[in-house]
Amino acid sequence: MGGKVTIATVAARANVSRQTVSNVLNTPHLVREETRERVREAIATLGYRANQAARLMRTGRSRLLAVRIEPTRDGINGSVLDRFLHGLTEAAAPAGYRILLYAAADDQAEIATYDDLLATHELDGFVLTSTHHGDVRTSWLAERGVPFVTFGRPWGRLDPEHGAERRARIQPASRAEASEASQLAEPWGAPDSHPWVDVDNAAGTAAATRHLLDAGHRRIGFVGWPAGSGVGDERRSGWASTVGPDHADLARATVDGVAEGEAAARDLLSISDPPTALVCASDSLAVGAYTAASPGVAVAGFDDTPVARVLGLTSVAQPLAEAAARCVDLLAGVLDGGTAPRPVLLQPSLVIRQSA
Amino acid sequence: MGGKVTIATVAARANVSRQTVSNVLNTPHLVREETRERVREAIATLGYRANQAARLMRTGRSRLLAVRIEPTRDGINGSVLDRFLHGLTEAAAPAGYRILLYAAADDQAEIATYDDLLATHELDGFVLTSTHHGDVRTSWLAERGVPFVTFGRPWGRLDPEHGAERRARIQPASRAEASEASQLAEPWGAPDSHPWVDVDNAAGTAAATRHLLDAGHRRIGFVGWPAGSGVGDERRSGWASTVGPDHADLARATVDGVAEGEAAARDLLSISDPPTALVCASDSLAVGAYTAASPGVAVAGFDDTPVARVLGLTSVAQPLAEAAARCVDLLAGVLDGGTAPRPVLLQPSLVIRQSA
Numbered sequence: 001m002g003g004k005v006t007i008a009t010v011a012a013r014a015n016v017s018r019q020t021v022s023n024v025l026n027t028p029h030l031v032r033e034e035t036r037e038r039v040r041e042a043i044a045t046l047g048y049r050a051n052q053a054a055r056l057m058r059t060g061r062s063r064l065l066a067v068r069i070e071p072t073r074d075g076i077n078g079s080v081l082d083r084f085l086h087g088l089t090e091a092a093a094p095a096g097y098r099i100l101l102y103a104a105a106d107d108q109a110e111i112a113t114y115d116d117l118l119a120t121h122e123l124d125g126f127v128l129t130s131t132h133h134g135d136v137r138t139s140w141l142a143e144r145g146v147p148f149v150t151f152g153r154p155w156g157r158l159d160p161e162h163g164a165e166r167r168a169r170i171q172p173a174s175r176a177e178a179s180e181a182s183q184l185a186e187p188w189g190a191p192d193s194h195p196w197v198d199v200d201n202a203a204g205t206a207a208a209t210r211h212l213l214d215a216g217h218r219r220i221g222f223v224g225w226p227a228g229s230g231v232g233d234e235r236r237s238g239w240a241s242t243v244g245p246d247h248a249d250l251a252r253a254t255v256d257g258v259a260e261g262e263a264a265a266r267d268l269l270s271i272s273d274p275p276t277a278l279v280c281a282s283d284s285l286a287v288g289a290y291t292a293a294s295p296g297v298a299v300a301g302f303d304d305t306p307v308a309r310v311l312g313l314t315s316v317a318q319p320l321a322e323a324a325a326r327c328v329d330l331l332a333g334v335l336d337g338g339t340a341p342r343p344v345l346l347q348p349s350l351v352i353r354q355s356a
Numbered sequence: 357m358g359g360k361v362t363i364a365t366v367a368a369r370a371n372v373s374r375q376t377v378s379n380v381l382n383t384p385h386l387v388r389e390e391t392r393e394r395v396r397e398a399i400a401t402l403g404y405r406a407n408q409a410a411r412l413m414r415t416g417r418s419r420l421l422a423v424r425i426e427p428t429r430d431g432i433n434g435s436v437l438d439r440f441l442h443g444l445t446e447a448a449a450p451a452g453y454r455i456l457l458y459a460a461a462d463d464q465a466e467i468a469t470y471d472d473l474l475a476t477h478e479l480d481g482f483v484l485t486s487t488h489h490g491d492v493r494t495s496w497l498a499e500r501g502v503p504f505v506t507f508g509r510p511w512g513r514l515d516p517e518h519g520a521e522r523r524a525r526i527q528p529a530s531r532a533e534a535s536e537a538s539q540l541a542e543p544w545g546a547p548d549s550h551p552w553v554d555v556d557n558a559a560g561t562a563a564a565t566r567h568l569l570d571a572g573h574r575r576i577g578f579v580g581w582p583a584g585s586g587v588g589d590e591r592r593s594g595w596a597s598t599v600g601p602d603h604a605d606l607a608r609a610t611v612d613g614v615a616e617g618e619a620a621a622r623d624l625l626s627i628s629d630p631p632t633a634l635v636c637a638s639d640s641l642a643v644g645a646y647t648a649a650s651p652g653v654a655v656a657g658f659d660d661t662p663v664a665r666v667l668g669l670t671s672v673a674q675p676l677a678e679a680a681a682r683c684v685d686l687l688a689g690v691l692d693g694g695t696a697p698r699p700v701l702l703q704p705s706l707v708i709r710q711s712a
Contacts, residue, residue, distance in 0.1 A: 063476060064456070069445050072438070075662030079431060082438040089425050089457045098477065100420070101445045101455040120419060121454065258666065287666055306431030310614065310643050310663050 005046045007143045014042040022139040062122040066100045076284045080303050087324030095332050111140050125331050132230055149331040153198040155230035195330035197323050197344045201231055204316035204348035205238030205279055208300040212277040221250040221275035223264045223285045235281045250275050261288025283308045298356035314356035316348045361402045363499045370398035378495035418478040422456045432640040436659050443680030451688050467496050481687050488586055505687040509554040511586035551686035553679050553700045557587055560672035560704035561594030561635055564656040568633040577606040577631035579620045579641045591637045606631050617644025639664045639671055654712035670712035672704045
């Protein structure tokens with residue numbers, strides 16, 4: 001068939017756009033089945049994934065996996081990814097891998113770093129964190145056949161219609177049925193989607209909300225992030241689906257931070273018939289909300305950070321060491337030439353303390 | 357001269373023990389000058405440093421520097437080394453290096469990891485953290501000619517006589533004269549000692565203590581770690597030299613932790629004529645002390661962690677990004693074949709909040 005097989009070649013063969021091919025590689029559950037099948041046939045016929053860079057890297061076997069170290073920000077929620085990094089380093093060694101670090105300010109800087117890293121070091125693959133809507137990193141790597149796993153599911157492009165569809169599929173009922181650390185079938189990821197590990201964020205805030213309902217609270221507010229972040233929307237949906245639609249006026253959105261959480265909570269607590277409990281999308285927001293709340297107002301955070309432990313904040317804990325170990329497992333499986341592994345969705349747990 | 361030149365060859369030639377040779381390489385300021393000169397002559401004559409592994413590594417130039425990721429423990433003080441890691445990753449990239457991570461439970465496990473890393477990856481050098489008395493890691497690397505820098509000064513063997521001598525030399529007066537980020541002459545490190553970067557821990561607790569004296573406190577206690585840790589002893593000495601010898605009964609020692617800090621502070625505050633202010637060797641201890649202290653009792657911590665910021669704890673801040681950048685500078689200098697760089701002692705700063 002002559003010449004290099006690229007995303008464009010595949011797109012032309014399947015008679016779809018390059019973006020659609022990228023979507024099939026990264027977020028296949030967001031692509032219509034008929035289109036998905038056509039693209040997959042083109043990929044198989046053209047032998048797309050077996051390209052040069054991937055071949056070289058896989059035979060090179062440097063035993064190096066690269067991961068980005070994220071800015072510490074206020075040191076509260078930033079500590080979560082540091083703990084993930086600890087878990088990754090500890091899980092990689094017994095599997096025969098070492099972790100190489102890089103820093104990057106944004107997606108474009110990160111992609112430039114991929115280029116540099118692939119040219120300088122013979123990396124075996126990447127572990128990506130903080131996946132988000134319109135994540136161009138995964139398509140860049142997939143197009144070049146570079147093996148990778150993401151901590152965080154593929155969110156697809158930010159599209160209200162698709163977003164609503166996706167959220168509607170992930171109902172608390174089906175979540176409750178999923179066993180801990182379950183290997184998921186569709187619709188969370190098609191078998192040949194890139195491998196990913198995630199924590200069920202909505203289940204976490206749903207558990208916090210149920211705990212507050214069980215404690216007798218009837219007006220439960222939510223302090224979260226602006227709409228459009230995959231993780232933030234999931235955390236809000238866990239609260240929203242548990243309290244029901246008549247609580248829509250009890251949600252506030254703000255950028256992450258202690259002062260921001262305090263301001264949002266003050267606003268929410270100053271309305272008539274104010275909430276008696278607040279579920280927050282992060283411990284940073286919860287610390288602020290806890291400052292704003294009078295005694296008797298319950299507060300729950302997310303991520304069970306050291307700050308939450310010290311302040312006695314009830315918080316949702318992510319199984320970070322487990323998530324890191326699963327990322328290593330999945331990527332090692334890909335590198336060993338196994339079939340594309342199914343994604344892993346882990347269940348968080350609620351750590352109850354005096355604040356709620 | 358036939359055969360491999362080892363520490364033992366040098367020791368035999370200089371008519372000293374292997375330990376003394378190792379001390380000259382690692383903590384020369386703890387070795388008598390006459391002995392030091394004799395060992396250095398033997399090293400020069402035998403061409404000790406120019407050994408095989410080092411040669412190979414330096415010509416290989418993998419552009420990889422390895423650093424240990426430490427256990428998170430309670431997530432309070434552990435966050436300090438995570439921040440150092442961020443700084444290291446960010447400083448390494450512009451200098452053309454990447455950071456490779458490893459975990460190790462103790463010194464022996466870390467040395468086994470060096471062996472594995474040197475066999476598997478062509479590392480350019482190591483950045484060691486958490487130096488301590490009797491640190492066998494530095495001598496292992498020095499014996500093999502592996503380039504490294506330590507964040508933390510060389511502490512030598514734990515020897516009360518030498519320890520006292522060393523502490524006596526580091527007087528607050530001479531510290532005060534040292535400008536920030538000064539390149540130090542002896543006695544902190546001989547010119548051919550291994551390169552190191554440290555933060556002046558004693559200056560930090562001295563500044564916290566002076567701040568409390570200035571605020572009118574006359575009985576100032578100290579909650580620190582058991583004697584024998586280089587960093588802990590320095591932090592106690594900064595307090596001790598500032599309050600004077602009549603405060604000796606106002607110090608308590610305990611292992612690090614919030615509950616431990618609370619217990620030690622309760623004990624200290626229950627004596628007759630109790631202290632009205634407490635200087636603590638860590639933010640973990642300070643968080644506990646703050647819980648134990650009645651309003652009006654001032655508390656200061658160490659490391660300016662996110663927990664200290666949230667609780668409003670006055671705390672000593674280490675310039676971690678600067679320390680990391682200096683480590684990269686020193687190691688890059690060694691790798692570029694420069695002369696052995698002088699050690700760097702950075703000054704901490706006191707962050708004043710409502711707790712003191």
